[in-house]
Amino acid sequence: MNKLKIGITHGDINGIGYEVILKTLDDNRITELCTPIVYGSPKVAAYHRKLTNTNVNLNLINKAEDAAETRVNIINCCGDEVKVDLGKSTTTAGEASFIALERATQDLKEGKIDALVTAPINKNNIQSAQFSFPGHTEYLEQLFGNEGDALMILANDSLRVAVVTGHVPVTKISSLLSVEKIVTKIEQFNTSLKQDFGIFKPRIAVLGLNPHAGDGGVLGNEEQDIILPATEQARQNGVICFGPLPADGFFGSDAYTHYDGILAMYHDQGLIPFKTIAMDNGVNFTAGLSIVRTSPDHGTAYDKAGKNQANANSMRQALFMAIDFVKQRRNSL
Numbered sequence: 001m002n003k004l005k006i007g008i009t010h011g012d013i014n015g016i017g018y019e020v021i022l023k024t025l026d027d028n029r030i031t032e033l034c035t036p037i038v039y040g041s042p043k044v045a046a047y048h049r050k051l052t053n054t055n056v057n058l059n060l061i062n063k064a065e066d067a068a069e070t071r072v073n074i075i076n077c078c079g080d081e082v083k084v085d086l087g088k089s090t091t092t093a094g095e096a097s098f099i100a101l102e103r104a105t106q107d108l109k110e111g112k113i114d115a116l117v118t119a120p121i122n123k124n125n126i127q128s129a130q131f132s133f134p135g136h137t138e139y140l141e142q143l144f145g146n147e148g149d150a151l152m153i154l155a156n157d158s159l160r161v162a163v164v165t166g167h168v169p170v171t172k173i174s175s176l177l178s179v180e181k182i183v184t185k186i187e188q189f190n191t192s193l194k195q196d197f198g199i200f201k202p203r204i205a206v207l208g209l210n211p212h213a214g215d216g217g218v219l220g221n222e223e224q225d226i227i228l229p230a231t232e233q234a235r236q237n238g239v240i241c242f243g244p245l246p247a248d249g250f251f252g253s254d255a256y257t258h259y260d261g262i263l264a265m266y267h268d269q270g271l272i273p274f275k276t277i278a279m280d281n282g283v284n285f286t287a288g289l290s291i292v293r294t295s296p297d298h299g300t301a302y303d304k305a306g307k308n309q310a311n312a313n314s315m316r317q318a319l320f321m322a323i324d325f326v327k328q329r330r331n332s333l
Contacts, residue, residue, distance in 0.1 A: 003035045003069055004114040004326055006319060007104040010040030011119030012126075014085050014093045015300030016310040018048035021119055023312035024319060025072045026054040034323050035067050037113060038074040039100040041082050045074060048084075052308050064112040077103045086306040094125030102130070105143055108291055115292040115322040119315070120300045123167075134167030136295065137286050144289040148181070151188045151288040153261075154271060154297055156278040156317065160197065160261045161270040162189045162287070173266045174209065174222060182206070182230035183237070186263060190239045192287035193261050195332060196325045202260040205250065206231050206243030209265045213246040227265070247273075271297075280311055283318045285325070292325045294318040 011017035022045070025036055038045065042060055049056060059071035067073040077100045083092055101121070107113045118136050133139040141150035153162045164185045165176050186204060193202035207213075208227060210220035217224055227244040234241050247264070250256055251273040264270025274282060275297060282297035296314035304310050 003033070004323055005064060005067060005112070006034045006036055006115050006117060006322055007064070007107060007113040008036055008038045008117045008319070009100045009104045009119060010038060010044070010097070011100075012089075012093050012097050012122045012300045013041070013044050013082065014088050014090060015120060015122070015302055015305050016298075017119030017300065018045055019052050019305075019308065019310045020296060020312040020315035022049055022052050022054040022056050023310070024316045025056050030319070031070050031072065034319070035069045036072050036319075037061075037064055037067050038072070039077050039104040040074060041078040041096065042074055042076055043080055044078070044082055044084055044096075051306050064107045075103065087302040089122050089125045089302070091125060094122060094127070097121045098126050098128060098131050101136075101139070105140070109143065115294070115326050117315070117318050117322050118293065118295040120296065120298065122300050136293070137166055140286055140289060140291070140293055144291050148184060149188075149288045150286055151185060151192065153189070153192060153285045153287050154274045154278075155197070155283050155285055155321070156281045159256065159274060159278055159282075160193065161264060161274045162261060163264050163267055163270045165266045167267065170266070170268075177209065177222060177226050177265065179226055179230045179233065182227060182263075183233050186230065186234040186239055186241055187237065188288045189261050189263055190234075190241075192285075196285070196287065196292075196328055197260075198328055199260050201240060203258070204239065204241040204261045204263060205245055205256070205259040206241055206263045207247045207250065207265055207269060208244035211246070211248070213244045251277075280313050281317050282314055283321045285321065292322050292329070294322045294325075 058074045061073050078096045193199045209222045214220045214223035223244045231243050284295045284297050286293045
C-alpha cells in the first residue's frame, strides 16, 4: 500500500510558516510515515532554509502524482518573482498564500492528496475576490460541505475544545446562538470524537455563554433559553453531554480533565484556555467535513519571523494528527 500523500500549504511567506514546516520535515522519519508535498515556492523555501539551518532536500515536482515517496516534495505554485518581507503583512504574501491553498484544495478535492496541513495565513492580506472568508475553516466549508457543516476543534493528546461560533465579532455571538445550532455542533463534536479520535463513548462538557453561566438568569438568559434546552435535546439524541457549565471555574479547576471534549460558545472562550494549557503541541482540526485538514494552533508570528525561534512542535503534531485521522477514518469503513 502506498504511503499517504499529505499536502502542506506554505501560508504567509513573511511569517514562521516555512520555519515550522522545514523544522518538521527535517527528519528522515517523516518520509517513512507519509509522502509530504509542500505547496509553495522553492525560492522562498530555500531562503527560509538558510535562515533555519535546516537540511531538507526538496524534490521539485509539477503535480502531486509525480511525488517521490521517499522525498520531501514541493510544487511551485507562485512562480519565481515572489518577494519575502519578513515580519510584514504584504499583498504579495497574501496572494502567495491563497495560490498555494487553492492549488492544494483542488488536489484534495480530486483525491490526489489524502489530507491537508495548512501553515498560518494572515486573515487580512489574503482577502480578495477569490477569498472572502474569516479563515481556513470557512473556506474549506464552502468547498467540502455546506454552511454550518464545519466544526473547529483545538486538540492535543488529552484536551479537545470545539466552538459553536468561530471567527465572528463578539457583539454578534448571542444572536448567532440557537437551540438547533448548538445541538448540531454537539452532535458533530460527538461524531468526530468517535470517528477521528477513536473515543467510544465521549463525554462532552458544554459551556455557558455568560459569567457564572448566567447565574439563573441574573447575568443573562441564553443559558436557560437556548443552551440548556440544546443539551437536553442532545442527550435525548443519545449524546453524553453536560451543561451549561461556568467557563471560568471549569478551566480554573481540574474539571476540564474529566471530559473527552469541551464545547465553548465562542472563539476566545475556548481558545484562550486551550492555548494557555497546550500552545506548544496543540492542533487546529476542521471536523464535520469529508476531508481531513489540520494546522498548528498558532498564527503567523511576524515578531519571530526570520529569527529561528519558532517552536515547530504544533506543526509536527498537526502532520501526525492528519495521518492518524485519515487512517482512523479508512479503518472504520
